Amino acid sequence: MKRLIYILLLFPLCVNAQSWEDANTAYSEGNYAEAVVMYENIAQTGNNAEVQYNLGNAYFRTGEIARAILAYERCLRLNPRHKDAKFNLTFAESQIIDNKADTQTFFLLKWARGFRNMLPENVWLVLAVTLFLLFIVSLFLFAFAGPLTLRKTAFAVSIVTLILSACSVWCGLSLHHRDSVRDEAIVMQGIVNVKASPDKSGTDLFVLHEGTKVRISDTVGEWCQIHAGDNIGWIRLKAIERI
Amino acid sequence: MIRRKILLFAMVVLSVLAYAEDVSFQANAPKQVILGRPFQLTYTINQRGKDLRAPEFGDFDVLAGPYTSQSSSTSFVNGKRSSSFTLTFTYTLMPRREGEISLAPATITVGHDQYRSNGLKITVLPADEEQPTGGGQQAASSGQQRDGRQQQGSQVGGDNIFMRTVVSKTKVREQECILLSYKIYWAGVDLAQFTNNTKIPEFKGFLKQDLEQGEIQTNLEHYNGRNYQTAVIYQTLLYPQKSGDLQIDPASFEAVLRVQNRAQVRSIFDDFFGSYTNVTRQLTAPGMTIHVESLPSGKPAGFSGGVGHFDISSSITQQDISMNDAVTIKLTVKGTGNMKLLKTPAIDWPEGFEVYDPKVNNNFKNTTSGVSGSKTIEYLAIARAAGDYTIPPIEFSYYDTQENKYKQLQTPEYTLHVSRGNGDTEPSAVVQNYVSKEDIKQIGSDIRYIHTGSLPTERHRLLGDFDGLWYLYFVVPALLSLLLFLIFRKQIKDNADIARVRYKKANKVAQKRLKKAKQAMSGSSAEDFYEEIEKAAFQYLSDRLSIPLATLNKENISDILRKKGASEELVQEVNSVLSTAEAARYAPSMAGGKEDLYQATADLIDKIEKVKL
Structure with a gap:
């Protein structure tokens, strides 16, 4: 009975491994459309950076640049240090029409955001807790150590670790917020007119092309307000897909 | 003769x-x-x-x-x-x-x-169907003049002279050549010449290639049941540039006809020479619609844009060269079609060759079946590095209008052996040390390949994410450490209290011991006195330095004192008192006066009391 349960538990994993191999074979033989379907099926069963990366490649080969960018972005969400995904994302972004318009313009915040994106959320938590424990240890050293130099060093270390721990907490929390709000999205439609109001008859403000990254700040019915660089406007939710 | x-x-x-x-x-x-x-x-x-x-x-x-x-x-x-x-x-x-x-x-x-x-x-x-009004040029002979049906005055009917637009094909593929000619038909009239007042349409959507017009030749042609004199006055090759129904506008020509006057007054000269008037007549060649189909999908990768029928051949000057020698690959494209629009195919030279722009030599001739001839392309490159190289084949693909499909042609692959060459091409001694370093050159760019290993299983997450009760990871250690801190604090405080008491009491205890010693001094037991003195000194130092008595002995006392910041003089004094007391204890005879030792010890305690340790 127990064995049966184990087999049942392992079953989805085996299916995944099998279809993963099949999808890779399809890709290497040039059947990119087939590979896309297979990778999508695998991605349905669980989030994995490598699956998203390969899916992005398959989409890129079939010419769906916007879908490829979306998959690379998702891959980088799961593993921010995936070098190949970073490279391919940059390459895919060079193929789209719109220039990369950063939603954040203040350089310090931009820098901070880049720093934040270097590690995934759970690693930030581990780092923060570790630094916090270090802080406590150094605080104890400061309080109870005998020699004066050791106590001085311990004090400095405690301050530094506390600050770093706080930073890590901020990074992790910020990432958690981003992933729970999912306010970043990729334009999926070839050309979209961005309106001044959430209404079909609204004035066209500007035009976005597929593959462009936007930030969602508000939603009204099937419309959402997006930021692309300094431009703000309303767009239909189905024209974009959240990362 | x-x-x-x-x-x-x-x-x-x-x-x-x-x-x-x-x-x-x-x-x-x-x-x-x-x-x-x-x-x-x-x-x-x-x-x-x-x-x-x-x-x-x-x-x-x-x-x-x-x-x-x-x-x-x-x-x-x-x-x-x-x-x-x-x-x-x-x-x-x-x-x-x-x-x-x-x-x-x-x-x-x-x-x-x-x-x-x-x-x-x-x-x-065949003979003209209805009784001809004239039968060619000869018909304008005197015999025909008598019935006078045709050449009256300047009456020139539309049937007698008209123009036709003749195209070789009306259904073509994009870029496929069509021959368009404007043909004039006339019968029973005397065509003298054309004026310059011609209007050739623009041929929108076509690339035009005029044909050299030699001397205009007249022919006889049976058309619509009549025999006409015909002449081609204008001929051009057209290459449709886009698909769809392309309209060719009508063209107009102006012809001068010579018409015999049946003038009222017939002078003797008129009768003899005949009298003619020149009549200009506007002739319009009708427009046309050419149905152009776009080229079928599935263009091969190296599609040259060529439509027609081509053949390629290539040759290489040398396959065994030494460094810094030039090598030329010659590619000849022969055939018929839109030769002028052919793209020059590129050779993908391996690295290590200095490549020059290819030299293109065109030798085209406009013929009624399209532009034909040859295009010779010479690719020149100079080998800059020794080694064996493979020059990939040149691919040339075009749309074959005879077989109605794309055709791909390939030149053979050439292998080149570049030897290091003889001495004079070697760099001289002066520059021998100089090696031009090169960064890795990016030749093309593409996305990186997929991840092919086994699917990595998700790693166990150590602490999880920032959701739920994540802050407990911080609060719990903080509270625990606070508790620990308080406990430590209390213990230290307690320890500190004991030490302070002993510190404060040190003098008192020492004085007590000294008093005992004094009593022993007056008594008989000299050993007791020395023991009391020694104990008094050690006890005092132990209390004063907050060091347990058990760990204190004569050997480490001077080190401890020095560490605590006592002056060398004081250390010497402590040592002398202790050694004197010890020596006196085991060999009382060698000792000096008990009074002296007692005084020295009391002085020492006084001195240490004054020094902050």
Whole structure:
């Protein structure tokens, strides 16, 4: 009975491994459309950076640049240090029409955001807790150590670790917020007119092309307000897909 | 007399010499004739020939002939004599049936040699259906003038002169060549000339390639039941540049017709020469619609844009060269089609070659079937590094209009051996150390390949994410450490209290011990005295330095004192007191006065009391 349960538990994993191999074979033989379907099926069963990366490649080969960018972005969400995904994302972004318009313009915040994106959320938590424990240890050293130099060093270390721990907490929390709000999205439609109001008859403000990254700040019915660089406007939710 | 004979002889010789010139024997007849109308067939020879044997005139009736006529001319130009002679045999024939009739060559004998003329092909057109108003140019003869139906005044009907637009194809593929000609048809009128007032349309959507127009040739053509004189006045090659129905606008020409006046007053001259008026007439060649289909999908990768029929060949100058030698690959594209629009295919030279722009040599000719000829491309490169290289094949693909599909051609692959060369190409000693470093060059760019290993299982997450009760990871250690801190704090405080008490009491305890010693001094037991002194000193130091008594001995006391910041003098004094006490304890005889030791100890304690340790 127990064995049966184990087999049942392992079953989805085996299916995944099998279809993963099949999808890779399809890709290497040039059947990119087939590979896309297979990778999508695998991605349905669980989030994995490598699956998203390969899916992005398959989409890129079939010419769906916007879908490829979306998959690379998702891959980088799961593993921010995936070098190949970073490279391919940059390459895919060079193929789209719109220039990369950063939603954040203040350089310090931009820098901070880049720093934040270097590690995934759970690693930030581990780092923060570790630094916090270090802080406590150094605080104890400061309080109870005998020699004066050791106590001085311990004090400095405690301050530094506390600050770093706080930073890590901020990074992790910020990432958690981003992933729970999912306010970043990729334009999926070839050309979209961005309106001044959430209404079909609204004035066209500007035009976005597929593959462009936007930030969602508000939603009204099937419309959402997006930021692309300094431009703000309303767009239909189905024209974009959240990362 | 003799001189005359010589002259005659000379002339005969000359004329014999003249025989030795090329004999040209030609048959001439109109290409098209009309059924039931006589025409003339002539045989012309430029020598005195005899015994003409005409071929069988099977389908032609010989109405008259052969009539012989000859002409000769002699001219002196700049003292040079040139003479020409023609002998013409004329037959008047009349065709008996329609269609194409071949005439075999005729033969003639010149001297002892027999010569053959060219053969002829004559197309016999059907006779005009309704009683003709005129039958070609000859019809404007005096005989016809009498019925006067046609050439009255300047009345020139639309049937008698018109233009047609003739295209070789009306359904073509994009870039496929079509031949467009504007043809004029006339019958029973006298066409004199064209004015400059012509309007050729723009041919929107086409690439135009005008054909060289030689002398305008007139032909007979049976069209809509009538025989017309025709002439092509304008011919061009068109290459459609886009798909869809492309419209060719009408073209207009202005012709000058000569019309015989049936003038009221017929002077004697008019009667003799006839009187003509020139009438200009606007002629319009109708427009056309060309249906252009786009090229089918599935263009091969290296599609050159060529449409037509091509063939390629290539050659290489050398396959075994030394460094810094040049190598040239020559590619020749031959064929018919839109040659001018062909892209120059590129060679993917391996790294290590200095590549120059290819030299393109075009040799095109506009023919009625399209631009044909050859395009020669010379690719020059200089080998800069030794080694064995493979030059990939040049791919050339085009759309074949004969087979209606894309065709891919490939030149052979060449292998090149570049040797290091002889001494003079080696870098000289001066620059031997110099090696030009190169960064890795990015030749192309593409996305990186997929991850192919096994699917990595998700790693166990150590602490999870920032959701739920994540802050407990911080609060719990903080609270625990706070508790620990408090406990530590209390213990230290307690310890500190004990030490302080002992510190404060140190003097008192020492004084007590000294008092005991004093009592012992007055007593008999010298050993007790020394023991008390030693104990007093050690106890005092232990209390004063907060160091347990057990860990304190004579050996480490000076080190501890020094560490605590006591002066060297004090350390010496402590040592001397302790050693004196010890020595006196075990060898009382060697000791000095008990009083002295007691005083020294008391002084020492006083001194230490004053020093902050």
